[in-house]
Amino acid sequence: MENGRDTFPFPYQPYNIQEQFMQALYIALDQGKVGIFESPTGTGKSLSLICGALSWLSDFEEKRKQESAALLHEGEAALSTVTAPSSTSSSSAEPDWITDFVKKKADRDLVSKLKDEELKRKKREERLEMIRNNVQLKYAMKRKSCEDEEAIKLLQLSKEEQTEPQGDQEDEELIIAEYESDDEPKTKSRFSATEEDDDLVEEHVTKIYYCSRTHSQLAQFVHEVQKSPFSKDISLVTLGSRQNLCINDEVRRLGSSQRINDRCLEMQKNKHDKHQEEGVKRKRGPAKSVCPYNKATALQQMRDDVLGKVHDIEQMLKLGRETHSCPYYATRLSVPPAQLVVLPYQILLHEATRKAAGIQLKDQVVIIDEAHNLSDTLSCIHSAELTGAQLCRAHSQLTQYSDRYKSRLKAKNLMYIKQILFVVEGLVRVLGGKVGQNPQTQTTQTGTEMLTINNFLFKAQIDNINLFKLPRYFEKSLISRKLGGFVEKYAGSGVSLHTQNSIKENRRTEGLNRYLQTLQSNQSTTPADQQGSEAEKVLSASPMMQVEGFFMALTNSNTDGRVVVQRQGTVSESSVKFLLLNPAVHFAQVLEQCRAVIIAGGTMQPVSDFKQELLFSAGVREERITEFSCGHVIPPENILPLVLCSGPSGQELDFTFQSRDTPRMMDETGRILSNICNVVPGGVVCFFPSYEYSRRIVSHWEASGALSRLANKKKIFQEPKKANQVEQVLSEFSRCIQRCAADPGGLTGALLFSVVGGKMSEGINFSDDLGRCVVMVGMPYPNIKSPELQEKMSYLDKHLPHNGGKSPGQALIENQCMKAVNQSIGRAIRHRGDYSSIVLCDRRYARPATLSKLPEWIKERTSTHTTFGPAFAALRKFFLEKKQKQV
Numbered sequence: 001m002e003n004g005r006d007t008f009p010f011p012y013q014p015y016n017i018q019e020q021f022m023q024a025l026y027i028a029l030d031q032g033k034v035g036i037f038e039s040p041t042g043t044g045k046s047l048s049l050i051c052g053a054l055s056w057l058s059d060f061e062e063k064r065k066q067e068s069a070a071l072l073h074e075g076e077a078a079l080s081t082v083t084a085p086s087s088t089s090s091s092s093a094e095p096d097w098i099t100d101f102v103k104k105k106a107d108r109d110l111v112s113k114l115k116d117e118e119l120k121r122k123k124r125e126e127r128l129e130m131i132r133n134n135v136q137l138k139y140a141m142k143r144k145s146c147e148d149e150e151a152i153k154l155l156q157l158s159k160e161e162q163t164e165p166q167g168d169q170e171d172e173e174l175i176i177a178e179y180e181s182d183d184e185p186k187t188k189s190r191f192s193a194t195e196e197d198d199d200l201v202e203e204h205v206t207k208i209y210y211c212s213r214t215h216s217q218l219a220q221f222v223h224e225v226q227k228s229p230f231s232k233d234i235s236l237v238t239l240g241s242r243q244n245l246c247i248n249d250e251v252r253r254l255g256s257s258q259r260i261n262d263r264c265l266e267m268q269k270n271k272h273d274k275h276q277e278e279g280v281k282r283k284r285g286p287a288k289s290v291c292p293y294n295k296a297t298a299l300q301q302m303r304d305d306v307l308g309k310v311h312d313i314e315q316m317l318k319l320g321r322e323t324h325s326c327p328y329y330a331t332r333l334s335v336p337p338a339q340l341v342v343l344p345y346q347i348l349l350h351e352a353t354r355k356a357a358g359i360q361l362k363d364q365v366v367i368i369d370e371a372h373n374l375s376d377t378l379s380c381i382h383s384a385e386l387t388g389a390q391l392c393r394a395h396s397q398l399t400q401y402s403d404r405y406k407s408r409l410k411a412k413n414l415m416y417i418k419q420i421l422f423v424v425e426g427l428v429r430v431l432g433g434k435v436g437q438n439p440q441t442q443t444t445q446t447g448t449e450m451l452t453i454n455n456f457l458f459k460a461q462i463d464n465i466n467l468f469k470l471p472r473y474f475e476k477s478l479i480s481r482k483l484g485g486f487v488e489k490y491a492g493s494g495v496s497l498h499t500q501n502s503i504k505e506n507r508r509t510e511g512l513n514r515y516l517q518t519l520q521s522n523q524s525t526t527p528a529d530q531q532g533s534e535a536e537k538v539l540s541a542s543p544m545m546q547v548e549g550f551f552m553a554l555t556n557s558n559t560d561g562r563v564v565v566q567r568q569g570t571v572s573e574s575s576v577k578f579l580l581l582n583p584a585v586h587f588a589q590v591l592e593q594c595r596a597v598i599i600a601g602g603t604m605q606p607v608s609d610f611k612q613e614l615l616f617s618a619g620v621r622e623e624r625i626t627e628f629s630c631g632h633v634i635p636p637e638n639i640l641p642l643v644l645c646s647g648p649s650g651q652e653l654d655f656t657f658q659s660r661d662t663p664r665m666m667d668e669t670g671r672i673l674s675n676i677c678n679v680v681p682g683g684v685v686c687f688f689p690s691y692e693y694s695r696r697i698v699s700h701w702e703a704s705g706a707l708s709r710l711a712n713k714k715k716i717f718q719e720p721k722k723a724n725q726v727e728q729v730l731s732e733f734s735r736c737i738q739r740c741a742a743d744p745g746g747l748t749g750a751l752l753f754s755v756v757g758g759k760m761s762e763g764i765n766f767s768d769d770l771g772r773c774v775v776m777v778g779m780p781y782p783n784i785k786s787p788e789l790q791e792k793m794s795y796l797d798k799h800l801p802h803n804g805g806k807s808p809g810q811a812l813i814e815n816q817c818m819k820a821v822n823q824s825i826g827r828a829i830r831h832r833g834d835y836s837s838i839v840l841c842d843r844r845y846a847r848p849a850t851l852s853k854l855p856e857w858i859k860e861r862t863s864t865h866t867t868f869g870p871a872f873a874a875l876r877k878f879f880l881e882k883k884q885k886q887v
Contacts, residue, residue, distance in 0.1 A: 005059070008051045009229035015832075017630040018044055022052030024628040029056045029365055029596045034620055036610070038629040040857060041602040041826055046224040049367060049600060053208050054230045057339060057365075060206065072115065120203075174486045175405055176413045176477045204336045204360050211348045212369045213377070215244060215313065218342050221369070222312040225340070235307040237334040239343040239357055244313060245328040247320045248291055258545050262484045264328075267291040291326065298325035303333045332358050346381050351589060352475075352552075361593040371599045372819055375613055378583035384553040385578070388431045388571035390543040392439040395424045397542055401486050416473045419465055424547065426460035433571030442571040448787050449565040453554055456563040456576075471552045480544040487542045553578035560585050562791050579788050581795040584617035591618050603822035603855050604629070609815045612800050612808070632857040638835035640878045641825075641862040643851075645843040647672050648868045655689070655778025655842050666697050669777055670706035672841060672868070673751070677713040679876045680837070681883070682749040682769035683737050684714065687756050687824045689780040691721075694755055697777075714751040715740075719758050737769050756780035756820045771828040772879070773837045779844055781817045789813070818853040825858065835882055837875055 008014070008022045021039055025048070028035035039045040212218050218238060225236060242264050243257045251263045267290055302325040305311075311319060313327075320327040335341055335358050347353050348366065368374060402409070402417050409417070425435050432444030457463040474480060553561065560582040567574045580586075591597055604610070607627065615625060632639075646652050647668035659665055677684060688694035698718070701707035710716060717733045720726060729752075736750045749769070757780065782789055793809025800808040821840075828836035838858065844850060846864045854862065865871035 005055060008055050010051050011047070011227055011229060014048070014051075015044065015633050017633065018048045021045070021048040021628065021630060022055070024626070025049065025052035025598065026056045028598060028626050028628075029053060030060075032596050032624075033626045034591060034596070034615060034624050035598045035600075035626045035628065036604055036607055037598060037600040037627075038604040038607075038855075039600070039602065040630075040632045040829070040855060043630065043633050045600065045602065046221050046369075047228060049210070049369070049598075050221075050225055050228050050230065053365065053367060053598075054228075054234060054340070057206065057208060058233075064206075174401075174482050174489070175408055176479055176482055204364075205339065206364065207339050207341055208365045208367060209341045209343065209348060209359070209361075210367045210369065211343050211345050213345055213373075215240065215344065217370060218344065219312045219314070222310065222342055226310050226312075231310050234310065234340055235334075235338045236310045236340040236342065237306055237331050237338040238311070238313055238316065239331055239335070239341065239347055240313055240328075241344075242328050245317070245320075245326075245331065247317055247327060248293055251291070258484070259488075262481045264291070265478075265481060266485065268294070293320065293324060293326040294329055295325065298323055299330045299333055301325060302327070302330035306330060306334045307337060335359065345377055349378055349586065349590070350381050351586070361590060363593075363595045365596050365598070366590060366594050367598040367600060369600050370602075372601045372603055372823060374587075374599065375583050375610065378586055378614075379580045382553065382556075382580045382583070382586055383578055384546070384550040386427065386543075386546055386550050386576050388428060388433055388439045388574045390546055391424055391428050391431075391576075392433070392435060392437075392571070394543045394547050395421060395428070395435045397483055397487055398424075398544065401483055404486075413477065416470070416477070417479075419470060420479075420547075423460075423462045423465055423467075423470070423551070426462040427550075427576055428571065430456070430460045430565055430576060431571050431574040432567055433574075439572035440570055443569065444567045444571055444574055446569055447567050449567075450787050450791050451563045451565065453556065453558045453561060453563060456565075457554070467551060467554050471548065471555060474548045474551065480542065480548050483544045484542040550576070550578060553580075556580065557582075557585065564787060564791075579791065581792055582617065582799075584614050587614055588618035591615070591620055603819070603826050605818070605822060605853055605855055608803070609808070609811055613796070617799070629856060631860075632829065633832045634829055634834060636861055638833075639829060639858065639861050640837040640874065641840070641854075641858050642837065642871050642874065643840045643845040643862060643864040644672065644868065644871055645846055645864065645866045646868055647841075648675055648872075650867070653841050653843050660693065660778055661696065663700065666700045667704065667706065669697065669841065670701050670704070670710070672839075673775065674706070674709055674713070675868075675872055676773055676775060676839065676875070677710060677748070677751060679872075679879055680749075680773040681879060682741065682772040683733065683752065684749070684773045684775065685752045685754055685771050685827065686775040686777060687754050687780075689756055689778045691755050691758070693778075694718075694753055698753065710751060713747065714749050715747055717750060717752045719752070719754045734770060741769060754824075756824050768834060771836055773839060773875075774825050774828045775839045775841065776821060776825060777841050779817050779842055779850075780820045782813055784813065814850075815853070818850065822853075822855055826855070837878055839871075839875075 005023065005026050008019070008026075010018075014022070017039070021037065025035065025037065027033075029052075039048065210221060212221060222236065222238060225231060225234065241257060242251075242260050246252050246260060246264065248264075251260055251267075254260050254263055302320060302323045305319055305323065306316065316327045316331065320330070341359070343357070343359075345368070347357050348359065348368075354361075398417060398421055402414065402421075406414070428435050428439075433439055433442040451459060454463070457467075554563075556578075560580065562579045562581060564577040564579055565574075566577070599610075611625065616622075644653055648671045649668060651664055651668040653665075653668065654660075655665065673684075673686060688697065698707065701710070707716070715736045717729055717736075720729050733750050733752055736747075740747050740749050749772075756776075784790070793807075793812060796808035796812055802808065803811070806814075825838050825840075828834075828838065851859060851862060851864075863871075863874065865874075
């Protein structure tokens, strides 16, 4: 098996590079490597990953089955042979019969263990076979379970009487249960799984975890699995958040992920409380609402359905409604027996979320796709930010909660609540404010300060608090959820939610929540100009969840992170932000526990910093790392990459920060685009380094008349600021190009102004006529003046080795720039028959060090032009030849 495999099941004849990819992947998985795999978009990377990885998994299972059978045979043979009594006395202190008995017992134990495993495996296989074949039985069970549900519901409705809450029973669900800290003996939590759920727990089979960035990318991957030869034999489950998988309309209506999570968990607790109260006369009080979709039999039924056939999230939601069972909990039950688990980044990479989802990485395989920004993703997930307004609101709400229930809370709970209030007070003090006063009227001196974790704790005067015990208290006591329920229940009845006019307050949130929001395909992180009602919804939730995230972040090692204190005039607008500088500490757990980790992407170049920052820093040795990079499937003549050093009037193209705003540079850019639009058919996509520069240059062209000249050749579109408008702009852009192709009148297509790192630079395809030319204006370097970036650079300079005379910090900003360029220019070529030109406008692209960071398949074909004439001639010739071929 070490030599790999010659042939792989595939839905069609694979390209050579796909076969090479699958062979390299197979060997990497078999030898337990950490693989960095680069395969350009449009080369069928997803199918290669599926067929290569699942071929290895089926071979691995088969090999293990044979090894178990051989061991079983040997063990049984050893047990059946009777050892002849020894004629000579043994030199050992123990008689022969004891030695023989001990050996026989070890053999018996091994045989019984192997038989057990074999039996479980057979049961699993038989069950799956039954699910897949016994469709009639399945639907009969479905119908019966639905009828049972209806009957139970009617019975419950007739029994439950809505009575007024009596005395001490009021707010019972909002009181924190008695808390035992880590140094006291543990008792079984009353929130732990009931016996009803115990039957559903299973051991984990060898599996592959596949993760990507967005839900749409995951859905695309699942569709590829459905098309593959493995679709009938593989058990696949897709994981998502409650926001994506909940089918309870009452809960879905709450909108924000935090409120949906809180409501769902509250319903689970009500369910467990009901089980404990069965047989005991129920205390008088309002009926507690329980989720009708979370019933053990229905969940088991849905789990079987999910494992029996490959479903994407949409199909699972439909199935959940049909079987009247919760897709969120059914998918989590499906994880142990599933062979392929498909999930978003943050569920796998964030330890607490991983545990909550029931994911065990020990000896499993992890494939991380679209991994070009893995380092930034890890940093983003593990960073946290709090505004002064959030801190003041959290303090006010927790104080009111504590005062209201002082007589009903145990001493240990009151002690921890006091500690939380003390820490929050310290954080507000760092921002130059005081709790108990309106944060909007408290002014503070503007400025930014960067501190190590220890220095920050000293400055806030909270270094005497054990910050490792507080997150544990948050987790066990569920105080964030209780406080959320308290605020929701008493809003408008004397409990103040927030200071007035603080709508802007929640423009930033804790790192993981912010990252979760970006996963929603049609939503973005809360924009500043969001509708009032939406913002009010966010404000009505308690900010304690974000405070909890920040406390957790402060438990990182002192060297691995920094705290940025930003004072913005008022305490309300000021913020404290935890910045993770060493993402390797969180990735190390994944690398240590897994059998093999595959990091894949369309553009993984440059990989040197990637290996240094995420792999070597996490303790991975060079010999465990394997790299694979392949070219594109398109013929070389289908791509024309050009580096332009000067424009049509001879103006040198230098888009450095100092000279890019000059009128002559903006005018020259307009002339370049005008010439390109004259010869390029269909769609032209032009990327600018930032939204601000895009706005300035377009305004300049409007004033100079250059924009109207461009509009005479191609209809102009601009990338929208709001993510939910992207789809609309793209479809109008596409329709316009189709119309122009069908009716070649005045316009020759469309021109789209986009931004590097924006909504159009990743995950969107400009295939065929949508992107016949991609223009990159300038080099999108990150903002060097950003305190966060400066801190990251100095951290890398201090902890990583210097290569080739360049400091790691300098290499970081160059690599970030070129990764963004590679991601944007890779949008144009999407399949074998596609063709496109790429125009890089800046003399700095001609530097050998910069050219070397382009993907190999683009770099090989790139030509550098010091003057505009020859470049324009090459561009015209390229499209004339393509036109003649089509005729």
